[in-house]
Amino acid sequence: MNLPLLLTLLLGGLAALDATPVAQTMLAQPLVTGTLLAAIWGDWRVALETAIVLQLLAASTVPIGARTPADYATGGVVGVGTAVALAAGRPFSFTQDACAMLGVMSGLIAALLGSAVLRWQRRLNEGLARWCESRLRAGEPRALGEAHRAAVVLAFALGVGFSAACLGVAIAGLDRFAGGESLRLARAWRLAQPLWLGFGLAQILHLFVQRRLSRVAVFGAALIAAWLVLVVGSP
């Protein structure tokens, strides 16, 4: 197995850990994992274009209460990983756009499927919690540490395993498709990229505005001011 792919799978495991079980430092966010994958694979353009789209779609997906939202930790690694792996050895701009399109689609599908994997993992943790409590009541305080070690190992293993399965299917299944249909895929990317960017930004704007007109005005003023600065140049 080649080194970049191995590091991608390792990153899949680390992202699965950071997303919920350990620390929650946002290392699992698609922009962070995407940037790390860009450095690993040496393809900044495709990795960042794919990561930015997935990041904006992920930003408003929140793990509140007992909800198990779409798993963008794995989705980000799978999406960007697929895009850069398919783009390797394809230097033309339109083939790279095609790979980014397939990367985002793979990432979204992996995020949705990953939600089911997370639910299964959490069901397994229920058994672990019951076992742990019974051992604690039986006078074995070490059970608490053992349960935590087991849960961390399980989360990492599932992260690596699920990333490997998704990347394997996506790369093997889409490699010829990316090469053979790159013109159509690139055309689809030119439509889908701004649509996804706008969609993600609107979801974020909705979180900030919360039906307050003053914040809509702030958004509008900032948009016009930034547009003028970019077009005319700063005063």
Next chain:
Amino acid sequence: MASVSRSDLRRVAARTWLLQATWNYERQQGLGWAWCLAPVLERLYADPGRRQQRLAEHTAFFNTQPTLASLALGAVANLEEQQARAAEPAYDGVARVKMVLGSALAALGDRLLWFTLRPFAACLGVLFALGGSWTGALALWVCYNAVHLTLRARGVAWGYRLGPAVLGQGLRERLERLISLLSEFGAALVGVVVAALLVPGGEPQSLTFQVTLAGGLALGLVAAQHARPSPTHLALGAGGLCLVAAWFR
């Protein structure tokens, strides 16, 4: 009677990293909560039987926003210390305070960390990354963790010092102000990101790009009013439609 030391509180703070390691639908953060509090219970209860009893009771259902859980852990450590000293400990009171603090911190923490700071950090990161730079990821990570890691590291000590009153008017008002400030700046930041997408480097994008971006914004604002279908399903559907459109054009 032993009292909780600074090093115990530091150990609790370090263990909060694994608060959600065993998250499950039945007890949610219950087991993680007991794991975090274990150093304090070890200090307070010399009798192994009583200590294990308290530890087992702390594995009961609990859930809150994971970053602000540090404050609740500190406050409950303070209460456990009081109860360990009491002639007739009232452990039901500890459980009640734990639940009330959990709910209150979840309400505030979800708004601060999930609904405001995380999207704000994401927007900031995207703005930097649009130029093709690695600094976007760094900006996102630093922006979020400046608040997240500070609360994680210091929250336990704050909670311990203030006890159940940790979420009194002072801290609540400060966090509410922070939410309001971040929301105002966040709305402005989204405006700047949209402008940067429309005219990257001063050169306007194609009309197709601008119209499709506006279409995405409109679709996103409509979708945000409804819980279902989820944004991810909608994004996947939109991507599928773009593929179909590109195929048959």
